[in-house]
Amino acid sequence: MDPNEAPTEEWHGQIVVVRAAGAIDMVTAPPLLTAIRAAHAQRPKGVIVDLTEVEFLSSAGMQTLVTAHQEIVEQARFAVVADGPGTSRPLKIMGLTDFIELFTTRDAALDTLSE
Template identity: 40%
Template sequence: MPDHFESSPSTLMCAHTWRDTTVVITCSGVVDMLTVPDLNQLIATALDKQPSAVIIDLTETTFFASCGMSTLVDTQAQLPPGVPLVVVADGPATRRPLELVGLADVLTIRPTLDIALQELAPAKS
């Protein structure tokens, strides 16, 4: 399985990278019922490698449908206890819909990838 995919041209591009044992899944474009199966497959592939944390970065996502929201909830439910999911979302296409449906109360949402990574970094003594 490749570590990235591109749905129909200029629709959705997702990739995953690793920061130590944290997987960062970055999406750009449209997350809808046509593209979410590919995103789900990418997430499943990443979870098979047992990350210590998962970040889903929606910074470059231009449209985020309810099926994408379901994917976030399902991903969180699949993670073992102690493995956090952080969603990077800011703006009207991503954070606002998550707030409107109440998922901002259920998911950890941060405005930037840097902030998400800083919060997941182990404390230095």
Template identity: 40%
Template sequence: MFETNGSGTGEPTGNAGGEANGVELETLGDALVLRVTGALDLTLAPKVRQLVDRAQRLAGSVLVIDLTEVDFLASAGMAELVRAHRLSTSMTVRIVATGRITLRPLELTRLTDELVIVPTLEAALDRV
């Protein structure tokens, strides 16, 4: 498992109060799960990019980007989701997003037409 916080220090995220921004990459069977916590904005987007690149090198069959714990989704974060989707030639990318904080911005920008969006982590892992 790889963890990093949005500060660029590479220190593990605490997330005890649910307020920490962070990205965590873990392996679940043949799938890689990238869990994002806090605000997915210009500060955290480079860490998402770094771990998406790492996930592609690890070459799982599916990369799930879990936005369940995201409390703000900025355009920089959405750009990284699109980048992950477009650059993935060897794996399927699925995005876990629901509600007004994560799903609504993706709908408004019509990214739901391009990205594979699922409501839960279980649904994303269902066909792995």
């Protein structure tokens, strides 16, 4: 994520999608978590973090996803959209997909969380 490019929020009914781009590292992970928390504060049925345009996901970025999952899962569904060596691969290698729902497309995530 470009430090100058803030995450965006987009609503699809009662599902909110928080989209990030670029690299998620120790500088850009905190603003992403802030954006996820702000979206969750609006009480959606589900929160999707879209990493489709993310090229690099650091350990700080993965910790952000774990923290968000822990904070959200009691009140809403939580999912991540990622497909590629810079995003989905590290999530799988670190075992995060054992408890975080991972989708390869935003449409698939929206379809599942909207059910």
